[in-house]
Amino acid sequence: MARITLRQLLDHAAEKGYGVPAFNINNMEQLLAIMAAAQSVEAPVILQASRGARSYAGDVMLSKMIEAAEVMFPSTPIVMHQDHGNNEQTCYSAMLMGFTSVMMDGSLKADGKTPADYAYNTAITARVTEVAHDLGVSVEGELGCLGSLETGQGEAEDGHGAEGVLSHDQLLTDPEQAVEFVTATGVDALAIAMGTSHGAYKFSRKPDGDILAMNVVKEINARLPNLHLVMHGSSSVPEELQERFNRFGGKMPATWGVPVEEIQVGIKYGVRKINIDTDCRIAMAAELRRVCQEVPDEFDPRKFMKPSMDALTALCRSRFEAFGTAGQAKSLSAIPLATMAKRYRSGSLGPRPALSVAV
Ligand code: G3H
Ligand code: 13P
Ligand code: ZN
Numbered sequence: 001m002a003r004i005t006l007r008q009l010l011d012h013a014a015e016k017g018y019g020v021p022a023f024n025i026n027n028m029e030q031l032l033a034i035m036a037a038a039q040s041v042e043a044p045v046i047l048q049a050s051r052g053a054r055s056y057a058g059d060v061m062l063s064k065m066i067e068a069a070e071v072m073f074p075s076t077p078i079v080m081h082q083d084h085g086n087n088e089q090t091c092y093s094a095m096l097m098g099f100t101s102v103m104m105d106g107s108l109k110a111d112g113k114t115p116a117d118y119a120y121n122t123a124i125t126a127r128v129t130e131v132a133h134d135l136g137v138s139v140e141g142e143l144g145c146l147g148s149l150e151t152g153q154g155e156a157e158d159g160h161g162a163e164g165v166l167s168h169d170q171l172l173t174d175p176e177q178a179v180e181f182v183t184a185t186g187v188d189a190l191a192i193a194m195g196t197s198h199g200a201y202k203f204s205r206k207p208d209g210d211i212l213a214m215n216v217v218k219e220i221n222a223r224l225p226n227l228h229l230v231m232h233g234s235s236s237v238p239e240e241l242q243e244r245f246n247r248f249g250g251k252m253p254a255t256w257g258v259p260v261e262e263i264q265v266g267i268k269y270g271v272r273k274i275n276i277d278t279d280c281r282i283a284m285a286a287e288l289r290r291v292c293q294e295v296p297d298e299f300d301p302r303k304f305m306k307p308s309m310d311a312l313t314a315l316c317r318s319r320f321e322a323f324g325t326a327g328q329a330k331s332l333s334a335i336p337l338a339t340m341a342k343r344y345r346s347g348s349l350g351p352r353p354a355l356s357v358a359v
Helices: 006-016 028-041 051-057 059-072 088-096 118-135 175-185 214-223 239-247 260-268 278-294 301-323 337-346
Strands: 020-024 045-049 078-085 101-104 138-143 189-192 228-231 271-276
Touching: 006 020, 006 078, 006 138, 006 189, 006 228, 006 271, 020 028, 020 078, 020 301, 028 045, 028 059, 028 278, 028 301, 045 051, 045 059, 051 059, 051 078, 059 078, 078 088, 088 101, 088 118, 101 118, 118 138, 118 175, 118 337, 138 175, 175 189, 175 214, 189 214, 214 228, 214 260, 228 260, 239 278, 260 271, 260 301, 271 278, 271 301, 278 301
Parallel strands: 020 045, 020 271, 045 078, 078 101, 101 138, 138 189, 189 228, 228 271
Antiparallel strands: none
16 A cells, blocks of 8 residues: 555544554565555554664665565555654655655754753754655654653663653653643654663563553543554564563563553553564564574575564564554555645644643
């Protein structure tokens, strides 16, 4: 199917009450494995590329791979999204490469490390939104910094994340400020800070409300019931995957991620996009390790990659099922970018925050 915008997909998800996992891609194997999962359960899919992915694969390769996916999986609606855009140039170049959605992450300065102030974040996000909407492209903003409520540390594990110690105020999105931010910027979706962080080492114990602040989701949803919320750092880092990774020579100390049941609660309170990369990485890496260990004379890369792809497909399928995304592709037909642009201009695609309620 022609690619669709994040806004179209999340509006549909809100109407039907489901969430959509956003999986990161860097190469053909990840793309094919994720698409196979989406097709097998008739789910729409959000594919996202970080700046790291864009420099790893190259913009031309990434955009041609998405074109190939559209041809190979004609019944699967695809959103192509820029993950953690650090400045305007990153977002505009993504739009030029055919991305239908961008994240302008103005919670950090353009270096991707220094926490930015509210005025900076609002101004840059509003500028990107104005341009994007004129082209029909969707925008995700972020308010608050990802990081651990246990340690007070931001996370720079993936090269994008606040450095050093952060206060609770920085680590938790302020619901009142969220209302102001979405009204001032007009973003289509808002990523929030609630104690999640990127990578495998999110929590040192099974998270409870002290370290995974689901109350932030509920408080924002109470004020902005129609706003699409985004949970970053939402890999679950399942024990079985840790165990499999370690069984074949990996060294991953025991750790906890975001339980799928908590994400399911979030979906009831407006979480529509759920970012997952680490689980995909571990699922693939565990199979690479297994083949290395079990078949030491193997040197055909396909023999390593195929089991990895199968593991990724199984993981993605289970997230599509858990979040209610499975089965939703058939009731979506692509709204062209030009139509989305016209709707933004005419105001008929009003900013969802306009539907906020006072609490
Ligand atoms: O934003 C976090 C994702 O896991 C992407 O990571 O920047 O290493 O590609 P990356
Ligand atoms: P994880 O590291 O938890 O998979 O989060 C990925 C993410 O938020 C990408 O933006
Ligand atoms: Zn993220």
